[in-house]
Amino acid sequence: MKSFIPEIGCSIPRADGEAKVSGEEKYATDHYGDGLLWAGVRRAGIPHGRIRGLDAGQAKNLPGVIAILTGRDVPGTNRQGIVHKDQPVLCTDKIRHCGDPVALVLAEDRTVLAQALALITVDIEPLPGIFSIDDALRPDAPLVHEEHSGSNVLLAATVDKGNAEEAFSECDVILEETFTVPSVAHAFLETENGIAWQEPDGKIVLVVSTQAPFRDRFEISHALGIPMDRLRIIGPYLGGGFGGKDGATVQCLLVLAAIHAGGRRVKMWWSREESMAAGFKRHAVRMEYRLGAGSDGTLHALKCRLYYDTGAYAHLGGEVMALGMEHASGPYRIPHTLIEGWCVYTNNPVAGAMRGFGVAQVSFAFEGMMDRLAEKLRMDPLDLRMKNALQRGDKNGAGVTMTHSTGIVSCLEAVGSHPLWKGKEQWMAEAPPFKKRGVGVAAVFNAMGYGRGLPDSAIAKVELTAEGKIRVYCGVSDMGQGNATAFFQIAGGVLGQENDAIELVQPDTARTLPSGSASAGRTTYTYGNALIQAAEELRRRIIGRAALMILADTVDELELLPGRVKHLKSGREIPLNILASVMPPEDRICISQFIMPVARDGLETGKAFFIGFPHLLFSYAAHLAAVEMDELTGTLEVKAYLAATDAGRVLNPQSYEQQVHGAIAQGIGYALCEEIKLEEGRILTPDLATFIIPGAMDIPDMMSISVETCETSGPYGMKGAGEVGINGPLPAIAGALAQACGIRVKTAPLTAERILEAMVEQQTACERKPS
Amino acid sequence: MIIRFVLNGEETQIDCAPDRRVIDLLREDFGLTGIKEGCGSGECGTCTILVDGENRLSCLMLAVQLEGKSITTIEGLAGENRQHPLQEAFIRCGAVQCGYCSPGMILAARALLTENPEPTREQIREALSGNLCRCTGYQKIVDAVEAAARAMQKQKEKAG
Ligand code: FES
Numbered sequence: 051m052k053s054f055i056p057e058i059g060c061s062i063p064r065a066d067g068e069a070k071v072s073g074e075e076k077y078a079t080d081h082y083g084d085g086l087l088w089a090g091v092r093r094a095g096i097p098h099g100r101i102r103g104l105d106a107g108q109a110k111n112l113p114g115v116i117a118i119l120t121g122r123d124v125p126g127t128n129r130q131g132i133v134h135k136d137q138p139v140l141c142t143d144k145i146r147h148c149g150d151p152v153a154l155v156l157a158e159d160r161t162v163l164a165q166a167l168a169l170i171t172v173d174i175e176p177l178p179g180i181f182s183i184d185d186a187l188r189p190d191a192p193l194v195h196e197e198h199s200g201s202n203v204l205l206a207a208t209v210d211k212g213n214a215e216e217a218f219s220e221c222d223v224i225l226e227e228t229f230t231v232p233s234v235a236h237a238f239l240e241t242e243n244g245i246a247w248q249e250p251d252g253k254i255v256l257v258v259s260t261q262a263p264f265r266d267r268f269e270i271s272h273a274l275g276i277p278m279d280r281l282r283i284i285g286p287y288l289g290g291g292f293g294g295k296d297g298a299t300v301q302c303l304l305v306l307a308a309i310h311a312g313g314r315r316v317k318m319w320w321s322r323e324e325s326m327a328a329g330f331k332r333h334a335v336r337m338e339y340r341l342g343a344g345s346d347g348t349l350h351a352l353k354c355r356l357y358y359d360t361g362a363y364a365h366l367g368g369e370v371m372a373l374g375m376e377h378a379s380g381p382y383r384i385p386h387t388l389i390e391g392w393c394v395y396t397n398n399p400v401a402g403a404m405r406g407f408g409v410a411q412v413s414f415a416f417e418g419m420m421d422r423l424a425e426k427l428r429m430d431p432l433d434l435r436m437k438n439a440l441q442r443g444d445k446n447g448a449g450v451t452m453t454h455s456t457g458i459v460s461c462l463e464a465v466g467s468h469p470l471w472k473g474k475e476q477w478m479a480e481a482p483p484f485k486k487r488g489v490g491v492a493a494v495f496n497a498m499g500y501g502r503g504l505p506d507s508a509i510a511k512v513e514l515t516a517e518g519k520i521r522v523y524c525g526v527s528d529m530g531q532g533n534a535t536a537f538f539q540i541a542g543g544v545l546g547q548e549n550d551a552i553e554l555v556q557p558d559t560a561r562t563l564p565s566g567s568a569s570a571g572r573t574t575y576t577y578g579n580a581l582i583q584a585a586e587e588l589r590r591r592i593i594g595r596a597a598l599m600i601l602a603d604t605v606d607e608l609e610l611l612p613g614r615v616k617h618l619k620s621g622r623e624i625p626l627n628i629l630a631s632v633m634p635p636e637d638r639i640c641i642s643q644f645i646m647p648v649a650r651d652g653l654e655t656g657k658a659f660f661i662g663f664p665h666l667l668f669s670y671a672a673h674l675a676a677v678e679m680d681e682l683t684g685t686l687e688v689k690a691y692l693a694a695t696d697a698g699r700v701l702n703p704q705s706y707e708q709q710v711h712g713a714i715a716q717g718i719g720y721a722l723c724e725e726i727k728l729e730e731g732r733i734l735t736p737d738l739a740t741f742i743i744p745g746a747m748d749i750p751d752m753m754s755i756s757v758e759t760c761e762t763s764g765p766y767g768m769k770g771a772g773e774v775g776i777n778g779p780l781p782a783i784a785g786a787l788a789q790a791c792g793i794r795v796k797t798a799p800l801t802a803e804r805i806l807e808a809m810v811e812q813q814t815a816c817e818r819k820p821s
Numbered sequence: 822m823i824i825r826f827v828l829n830g831e832e833t834q835i836d837c838a839p840d841r842r843v844i845d846l847l848r849e850d851f852g853l854t855g856i857k858e859g860c861g862s863g864e865c866g867t868c869t870i871l872v873d874g875e876n877r878l879s880c881l882m883l884a885v886q887l888e889g890k891s892i893t894t895i896e897g898l899a900g901e902n903r904q905h906p907l908q909e910a911f912i913r914c915g916a917v918q919c920g921y922c923s924p925g926m927i928l929a930a931r932a933l934l935t936e937n938p939e940p941t942r943e944q945i946r947e948a949l950s951g952n953l954c955r956c957t958g959y960q961k962i963v964d965a966v967e968a969a970a971r972a973m974q975k976q977k978e979k980a981g
């Protein structure tokens with residue numbers, strides 16, 4: 051490849067591309083080592099119960115078994131959790147879901163490990179289980195967490211504005227509907243895994259597939275009682291994350307194992323089935339909506355009740371619900387809102403972060419309501435959205451004034467002027483026999499960053515190496531979204547160096563600095579802003595130090611060029627390696643912190659939220675789905691897809707489009723086929739043969755338009771592009787289905803069975819109607 | 822049991838249990854960690870290798886099945902060259918995100934292009950339908966395979 055300066059705004063090839071296509075890139079899974087031990091977990095297999103006893107005698111005697119550990123061997127608090135510390139590393143008394151860990155085994159190889167795990171017997175006294183939101187809310191419901199305030203409600207909250215109750219009396223139309231969405235899995239291809247060992251000096255090193263290495267260190271320290279300076283977490287590139295690796299998976303288990311491994315390396319790698327049972331999931335949600343508007347379509351009042359099934363542990367449940375509630379009124383101006391939410395514990399798998407964090411769910415509901423309203427008022431669905439779309443200066447549903455880039459109108463305009471929208475009548479009319487066609491739209495948004503309650507901060511570190519190259523110490527993970535490449539471009543752009551002179555160090559608590567999690571559409575925004583500052587400082591320093599060597603009396607005469615500093619007047623040059631050789635190490639490193647701005651209003655509501663509410667910055671998108679439904683089978687096929695996105699300025703058009711495509715594809719899966727099926731807390735879809743994600747035949751070619759507002763607070767005007775795109779497909783496809791055949795499905799996913807069932811219902815309803 | 826096979830162009834022999842999974846053998850004993858494991862049960866295609874040029878799932882193969890075969894993994898795809906046109910196209914067309922599916926995808930595409938040097942987009946999608954990708958939405962992967970097919974045709978014309 052020819053050398054180039056990675057500049058902002060160009061589709062430069064990924065910094066990690068070459069190593070990934072050659073098979074050289076070492077993901078966490080690819081670390082082994084001499085004398086490797088394997089660790090695995092015996093899981094409860096019962097959704098709710100009390101441990102009466104555990105017999106590991108036979109397993110212990112198996113040759114090749116090194117250690118069997120239980121909750122009693124956990125040295126610290128034995129509690130993990132990002133906000134509420136309610137999840138044991140190893141259960142000691144109570145079992146709260148099938149995937150709960152009861153024993154940890156270390157063995158010489160995987161065969162012995164499997165045998166040992168099978169030989170452990172756990173005696174669990176079953177307790178009546180809580181498997182649905184309604185079960186959880188019954189006044190006499192058994193408690194998933196007895197110590198938690200006497201109910202299964204992890205968090206109940208209200209977000210309101212104006213006076214919704216009264217405002218409904220002023221509405222010309224009022225619509226009501228209840229929507230439900232199931233739990234789904236991230237289904238990253240690299241399942242949860244890591245490798246850990248204890249160094250001779252007692253320090254423990256953990257290489258792990260994680261979205262939050264610095265938070266992991268904190269969690270491990272707390273749960274296992276190990277001082278943070280004894281822990282080093284290394285987070286290589288991930289084989290996908292999507293939120294599912296934002297939180298403790300293998301981390302504490304592996305460090306515990308390492309303590310008992312006598313300095314040998316210990317590897318843990320969850321099977322796909324284990325990942326399904328024990329990994330985090332997207333929340334299943336029930337959403338009861340009531341929307342009131344004037345006869346001209348002006349939205350006036352919204353009331354909704356949202357119920358989030360957070361499973362056995364709190365994890366990020368409250369924060370996911372906070373975002374859902376904040377977005378429950380859509381990217382619209384609604385003067386009166388009353389949004390109530392309950393996030394409840396059940397004995398289902400643990401739910402947590404997933405792309406479109408709480409928002410993908412409510413997008414189905416608010417856009418479903420908009421479609422119903424358009425139908426009722428016989429309005430064009432796009433016009434209705436346009437009429438109510440948020441503009442800068444409006445207050446959103448949570449009462450926050452939109453003081454930053456607000457591009458939803460431009461997104462809707464881009465869709466409205468596209469041939470797919472303009473030519474939709476004709477396209478629908480040309481449906482082949484036994485097929486029906488429809489075109490739907492959705493307007494969605496997604497907040498960026500952590501929201502109020504904790505600083506959304508990143509600390510960038512950039513070095514001029516002794517060899518005269520640039521090294522960027524990325525403190526935030528790249529799970530595939532391409533932020534590392536953006537950092538590469540920022541460093542290249544500010545410092546004007548060529549691609550082979552720039553190195554990236556992936557997160558490592560010993561080398562990089564705390565920069566938060568790879569999540570919330572914040573990664574490039576927050577770290578990127580910090581990196582611009584650090585790189586500019588380094589640039590000034592390089593030029594300043596060169597001035598000393600070149601004897602320039604002003605720095606203005608010097609320019610930093612690839613590999614050298616040049617005195618423009620005299621033409622004299624100093625190579626960067628020479629310059630670096632006279633700079634002491636601490637002089638060659640620049641560090642800078644950036645903290646995301648936060649909302650200044652909207653603070654009088656949502657008081658129940660400890661952190662994560664409200665937000666100031668949002669990305670927006672308008673999506674269009676063109677679908678074809680088979681009348682005989684009920685199968686829905688997405689034939690064409692268009693996304694117009696406002697994620698600010700685009701730093702790398704190719705990376706940007708990758709995010710848009712990937713989010714749409716996952717959203718299509720969420721719309722059409724993905725569903726974790728449960729029976730009494732047991733997963734009936736334990737693998738990729740039963741939990742179906744889209745394959746190459748299921749996703750059409752997609753079109754992406756970037757409307758490119760300029761978010762002045764972002765690095766070069768950008769905003770997060772990773773999340774917003776997943777919120778559109780489900781509502782857009784549901785809307786398209788309704789256009790095609792008049793069926794409004796209110797339960798996702800829109801499987802063939804559900805559609806056929808709805809068609810039969812529709813038919814019987816028609817036949818029953820007196821003529 | 823002694824098993825003899827050709828691995829990325831080199832005659833190889835190894836003494837191992839005949840029922841050892843090929844994916845483990847290649848990753849752990851030969852250090853070929855470019856082969857990924859996404860499911861272990863034939864559902865995702867990340868463990869794809871070429872066996873006598875045909876695409877096979879190494880998580881479903883046992884060591885004994887390697888006897889006398891010629892195996893290509895992602896590490897050996899480029900041969901003497903720095904990059905195979907498919908690898909080059911995957912990077913250039915943006916077909917790589919997390920990259921965990923990429924080695925398997927590229928090898929599956931290689932098998933397709935051997936059989937059908939000028940596939941349509943539909944045929945590419947069909948040929949890759951056993952390889953899951955959770956990041957890309959497939960479009961850029963299809964673009965990359967199309968681009969690589971063109972590049973390989975050109976190479977052939979030049980050579981011919
Ligand atoms: S690992 Fe072999 S098909 Fe998934």
Ligand code: FES
Nearest residue numbers: 919920922954956
């Ligand atoms: S690039 Fe991540 S799975 Fe394909």
